[in-house]
Amino acid sequence: MTNQVEIPELGFIGLLRFAWRQLTSMRTALILLMLMGVAAIPGSLIPQRITNPMAVRDFFANNPGLSSWYDRLSLFDVYGSPWFSAIYILLFISLIGCVLPRSVEHYKAMLAPPPVTPKNLDRLSFHQEISASTASLELAATWFKQKRFRVRIEGDSISAEKGYLRETGNLLFHLSLILILIGVSFGSLFGMRGDAIVNVGERFINVPTTYDTLSFGKLINANSLPPFTVKVDRFVAQYDPKTNAPKDYTAWVTVTDSGKTSKKVLKVNEPLTFGNTRVYLQANGYSPVVTVRDSEKKIVFQGPVPFLPQDGNLRSIGSIKVPDAKPSVGFVASFVPTNARTTSQGAISIFPELLDPKLLFSIWEGDLGLDSGVPQSVYKIDTSKLKQIGLGSVKPGETFNYRGGSITLETVIPWINLNVVDDPGKRYALLGGIVAVLGLLSSLYGRRRRIWIRTTNSGVEVAALAKNSAPGLEAEVNDFVKHLKGEK
Amino acid sequence: MQTTWAYISNYFVYSAMAVFTISFIAHAFETAFAVRAPETADTTEGNLLTKTLDYKRTERAARIATAMMILAFFLLLAGVVARGISAKHVPWGNMYEFSITGALAFTGAYLVALRKHDLRWLGLFISISVLLTLGTAITLLYRNSSPLVPALKSTWLVIHVISAIISGGVFLLANVVAGAYLYLERVESRGERPAWLKRVPSLEVLDQLSYRLVAFVFPLWTFAVIAGAIWAESAWGRYWGWDPKETWAFITWVAYAAYLHARVTVGWRGRRAAWLCIFAGSTFLFNYVYVNVWGTGKHTYSGL
Ligand code: HEM
Numbered sequence: 001m002t003n004q005v006e007i008p009e010l011g012f013i014g015l016l017r018f019a020w021r022q023l024t025s026m027r028t029a030l031i032l033l034m035l036m037g038v039a040a041i042p043g044s045l046i047p048q049r050i051t052n053p054m055a056v057r058d059f060f061a062n063n064p065g066l067s068s069w070y071d072r073l074s075l076f077d078v079y080g081s082p083w084f085s086a087i088y089i090l091l092f093i094s095l096i097g098c099v100l101p102r103s104v105e106h107y108k109a110m111l112a113p114p115p116v117t118p119k120n121l122d123r124l125s126f127h128q129e130i131s132a133s134t135a136s137l138e139l140a141a142t143w144f145k146q147k148r149f150r151v152r153i154e155g156d157s158i159s160a161e162k163g164y165l166r167e168t169g170n171l172l173f174h175l176s177l178i179l180i181l182i183g184v185s186f187g188s189l190f191g192m193r194g195d196a197i198v199n200v201g202e203r204f205i206n207v208p209t210t211y212d213t214l215s216f217g218k219l220i221n222a223n224s225l226p227p228f229t230v231k232v233d234r235f236v237a238q239y240d241p242k243t244n245a246p247k248d249y250t251a252w253v254t255v256t257d258s259g260k261t262s263k264k265v266l267k268v269n270e271p272l273t274f275g276n277t278r279v280y281l282q283a284n285g286y287s288p289v290v291t292v293r294d295s296e297k298k299i300v301f302q303g304p305v306p307f308l309p310q311d312g313n314l315r316s317i318g319s320i321k322v323p324d325a326k327p328s329v330g331f332v333a334s335f336v337p338t339n340a341r342t343t344s345q346g347a348i349s350i351f352p353e354l355l356d357p358k359l360l361f362s363i364w365e366g367d368l369g370l371d372s373g374v375p376q377s378v379y380k381i382d383t384s385k386l387k388q389i390g391l392g393s394v395k396p397g398e399t400f401n402y403r404g405g406s407i408t409l410e411t412v413i414p415w416i417n418l419n420v421v422d423d424p425g426k427r428y429a430l431l432g433g434i435v436a437v438l439g440l441l442s443s444l445y446g447r448r449r450r451i452w453i454r455t456t457n458s459g460v461e462v463a464a465l466a467k468n469s470a471p472g473l474e475a476e477v478n479d480f481v482k483h484l485k486g487e488k
Numbered sequence: 489m490q491t492t493w494a495y496i497s498n499y500f501v502y503s504a505m506a507v508f509t510i511s512f513i514a515h516a517f518e519t520a521f522a523v524r525a526p527e528t529a530d531t532t533e534g535n536l537l538t539k540t541l542d543y544k545r546t547e548r549a550a551r552i553a554t555a556m557m558i559l560a561f562f563l564l565l566a567g568v569v570a571r572g573i574s575a576k577h578v579p580w581g582n583m584y585e586f587s588i589t590g591a592l593a594f595t596g597a598y599l600v601a602l603r604k605h606d607l608r609w610l611g612l613f614i615s616i617s618v619l620l621t622l623g624t625a626i627t628l629l630y631r632n633s634s635p636l637v638p639a640l641k642s643t644w645l646v647i648h649v650i651s652a653i654i655s656g657g658v659f660l661l662a663n664v665v666a667g668a669y670l671y672l673e674r675v676e677s678r679g680e681r682p683a684w685l686k687r688v689p690s691l692e693v694l695d696q697l698s699y700r701l702v703a704f705v706f707p708l709w710t711f712a713v714i715a716g717a718i719w720a721e722s723a724w725g726r727y728w729g730w731d732p733k734e735t736w737a738f739i740t741w742v743a744y745a746a747y748l749h750a751r752v753t754v755g756w757r758g759r760r761a762a763w764l765c766i767f768a769g770s771t772f773l774f775n776y777v778y779v780n781v782w783g784t785g786k787h788t789y790s791g792l
Contacts, residue, residue: 026753030746037742037771044735044779051731079730184728193725242632249638268638269722280725421725429727433714440707 023090024097032091039087043078046070050079092181099174106167113152114161117452124452124463126477131459136484140453140460143483149451157454166467169442172435179432187425189217192225199287199304199415203231206277206420228257228274235414237284239352244313246352251281251416276422283417285309285316288335288359289410292322300324300405306415307335308379313349319381320361323370325405329389330368330381333361335412347393356395359409363390363402449473451480460484493574494633498626500567501588505622507560512615514553518546519612519684553611554602561595564622568592575633580649581640585633586776587625591618593657597701601661605697609688613664644719651712652737655705656772659744662701663769666762669694673759695758698765699751706744713737736775743768 022028047055056076060067067076074081121127140158144151149160194214198204206229208214208222216222231254238247251266257274266272272279287304294300300322307318313336320331336349339358347360364386369376376382390402399408449466462481466473568589572579579585598614601607636645673691675681681688688694716737721727728734747764750756756764 026749030749030754033742033746033749037739037746040735040739040742043730044732044739048730051729246637248641269642269644269719271722271725278725280723282725419725423726426721426727430718433717437707437711437714440710444703444707 020097023094026098029091029094029098032087032094036084036087036091039084040078042075046075046078048078049076088181092178095174095177099171099178103171103175106164106171110164110168114150114159114450116152117154117157117159117454121452121454121461121463124465126474127461127463128477128481129456129459129461130481130484136460137453137455139484139486140480143480144451157452159450159452161448161450163446163448163467165442166446166448167443169439169446171439173439173443176432176435176439179435180429183425183427183429183432185425186428187217187423189219189425191421191423191425192216192220193419193421193423195282196418196420197285197306197415198230198232198418199306200232200235200413203229204418205229211420226257226274226277228255228277230255230272230279230418232416233263235284235416237352237414241351244351249281249284249416276424278421280419280421281416282419283309285314285415285417286335286337286354286357286412287415288318288333288357288412290320290359291408291410292320292325292329292405293408294325294405297406304413304415306378307333311349312352313338314352315347315349318379320407321368321370321378321381323368327365327404328368329405330364330383330386331361331407332364332381332383333359335359337412354412357412358393358395360393361391361407362388363392363407365389365404447472449476451477453484491574493570497567497570497574497633500563500570501622501626504560504563504567505619505626507556507563508615508619508622511553511556511560512612512619514549514556515612515615518549518553519609521546521549550608550611553615554608557595557611557615558599560618561592561599564588564592564595571633575636577636577641578646578649579633580645580653581633581636582629582631584625584629584631586653587621587629589653590656590776591621591625593653594618594621594660595657597654597657597661601701606689610664610668617664639723642719642723644715644722648712648715648719651708651715655709655712656776658701658705659709659740659769659772662698662705663766665694665698665701666765666769669698669762670759670766691758695761698762702744702747702765702768706748709741709744713741733775733779736771736779740768740771740775743771 047059049056059070059076070076074083078084118124137153137156137158141151141153144158144160147162149162150164151161152159192215194211196204196211204210206225206227208225214222216224232251233254234252235250237249239245240247249268253264253266253272255262255264255272264272266279266281268281271281285307286309287306289304290301291299292301301320301324305318305320307316309316316335318333318335320333322329322331334347335357336347337353337357338349338351338355340348340350342348347358364381364383365388366386369382369385389404392400392402392407394400394407394409396409396411399406447466449464451462451464453460453462462477462484464473464477568579568585571585571588575581575585580589595614595618598607598610668688669691672681672685672688672694675685676691689697716734717727720729720734743764747761747768750764751761
């Protein structure tokens with residue numbers, strides 16, 4: 001009876017042990033490593049939600065059938081997909097199963113003396129016999145000591161070994177990969193990131209409601225935003241007059257953090273830092289400042305409206321929604337900082353700076369749907385239920401009159417997009433990266449080798465062995481032999 | 489002033505191409521006459537089976553070829569530096585600049601490796617591929633030098649790009665050696681090597697050499713990827729975002745790690761290892777060409 005119960009149990013444990021051995025075998029690790037490389041490929045060819053959500057939407061619109069299949073296979077989220085995760089989790093289990101036991105073994109080997117001298121030295125590389133004095137072993141011992149070999153001295157032989165750092169570096173490298181993975185996971189579980197458009201002259205306050213987009217890691221919530229504010233005093237974008245390419249973006253800001261106020265400069269490669277949170281200058285554009293009046297000249301809307309850039313010359317689109325006018329009106333607008341006309345495209349911008357700004361719009365009347373509760377883009381108006389009542393354009397200082405009111409372009413101010421990120425895991429990932437490079441250096445450049453010497457009837461014999469046939473051992477052995485012969 | 493430097497840079501690049509051409513011709517001459525040499529050599533011993541090559545006649549051509557290669561390297565270096573002065577930044581702002589710097593790194597990798605290993609048999613191939621690269625660069629990819637976009641303004645540009653370009657030069661050299669291995673293996677499987685291939689080292693040496701090159705430069709490539717991540721953190725607020733360029737850098741890294749494992753721990757040698765090496769190198773080239781020219785994402789600075 002007992003047997004019948006025990007056998008399946010043993011079998012199960014045996015099976016587990018078998019699976020574990022398979023998983024941590026080098027061959028499996030190699031296959032998993034190659035699989036991970038291959039698995040990363042589709043994500044660079046198919047648009048990804050994390051990098052380019054717009055392109056994913058276009059892809060859906062253009063290939064409805066294909067994209068539903070892609071979506072089922074997580075091909076729009078390759079790097080968060082179950083199959084990609086499965087590969088790297090298996091790889092890392094394999095890594096841990098492989099590296100931890102080896103670390104223990106290596107540690108023991110470092111404490112123990114080198115293995116005993118083999119019986120037949122003549123089978124090893126660089127074997128040579130030399131007639132030398134009886135004091136050879138002592139000479140050898142001093143040479144080994146000088147060169148910092150670790151030695152095992154026996155009656156008639158010495159076994160010496162050097163280059164443990166190679167193995168140490170290799171293990172450190174593999175362990176550091178685990179550290180990097182921990183850093184990455186930690187960041188995605190406990191981090192946050194958000195975006196906010198801030199007009200020049202306005203203040204950004206770090207609370208959830210000021211963000212345009214905001215997302216938190218799975219294990220933290222909105223209460224954890226540190227209290228700071230950033231007021232944008234001035235922003236200058238410089239462009240190359242020949243190529244129109246941007247040369248420099250600089251924002252001058254006033255920062256308050258735990259009661260202290262200070263002036264700071266924010267640039268593309270120079271984020272602001274508040275403890276773990278960093279604030280990046282990510283994009284910029286223009287906000288036309290407009291005043292809309294009703295037929296009785298009463299102001300129904302006034303203020304800057306951020307427009308969204310569409311190309312390198314900052315042709316921008318946006319919408320001005322005036323629910324307080326009666327009836328309410330909306331302007332579907334585009335803004336060009338340096339106005340020019342082409343017959344094919346209409347108004348375009350030919351330079352990204354405000355050389356000849358112009359606001360062009362169509363005016364729509366009716367229910368803007370702002371109270372419907374359906375979230376709307378601030379840059380667009382759904383005109384399907386509206387009636388167009390006019391078309392116009394204004395330059396700064398100009399007013400355009402339409403049936404039922406007027407719109408004035410007061411001025412144009414720039415806005416900047418602040419990208420706020422808290423990634424508490426990045427320091428572990430960085431530490432892992434540094435250790436990885438150092439570990440690799442000592443692993444790939446290190447040379448582990450053994451040299452043996454044994455007295456024979458006629459003198460001594462010498463032999464050596466290098467792991468992975470690393471170069472340079474021959475010169476070293478020759479040097480050793482010279483020392484024994486007293487030539488050095 | 490700026491345009492003057494751009495002209496100077498172009499002159500240097502053109503001169504480098506001229507000198508690479510001389511080097512190419514000298515290499516070709518050497519190869520061609522090394523083929524004929526066996527007829528005149530070694531027949532005295534009456535052992536026709538072990539014809540050895542007599543290089544005395546071609547030695548001078550070989551020396552000229554290498555000397556010209558070194559001269560061309562320095563001319564190209566001057567061209568790259570002048571380009572940098574004209575643009576007032578390290579000359580890695582668009583694909584033309586990447587290409588001339590890449591050609592420089594490739595030549596440099598060859599010349600450095602030449603000091604330790606007898607690689608002169610590769611010179612013909614090196615000079616023609618560098619010539620093709622420079623020719624493509626100056627005809628198809630040429631752009632006037634222009635200032636860097638703000639995201640590129642960082643010390644990390646220098647650190648990241650220089651390590652990536654050097655790694656690339658060495659990776660490609662390893663690929664060439666692996667390719668030579670595969671070709672020679674086929675030749676040898678059909679019989680004895682023809683005379684002009686006799687001076688190319690044995691298969692084992694080639695096999696070992698491509699591994700050495702990869703193992704030598706893998707830490708630098710790892711560093712290049714990490715430096716890129718540090719830079720991305722300061723410019724874009726995230727150190728890793730699976731942008732196509734980042735993804736392919738990662739794929740290259742994993743492919744070479746697989747290659748090293750295959751050799752060191754599973755014991756792959758010869759043909760399989762050479763194919764894996766070439767595959768890994770192709771991911772690097774693919775990243776350079778495809779992602780720069782047709783790709784999307786934050787890394788498309790090709791200026792095309
Ligand atoms: C993320 C995945 C991995 C990467 C990037 C990686 C990378 C490397 C590199 C670059 C080497 C050095 C090769 C050389 O000495 O030329 C190496 C060696 C080695 N790796 Fe990995 N590895 C990974 C996963 C693994 C796994 C899962 C295992 C175990 C199953 C493993 C076990 C080994 C062993 C035993 C060596 C040989 C060390 C030696 O003999 O010097 N590695 N690895």
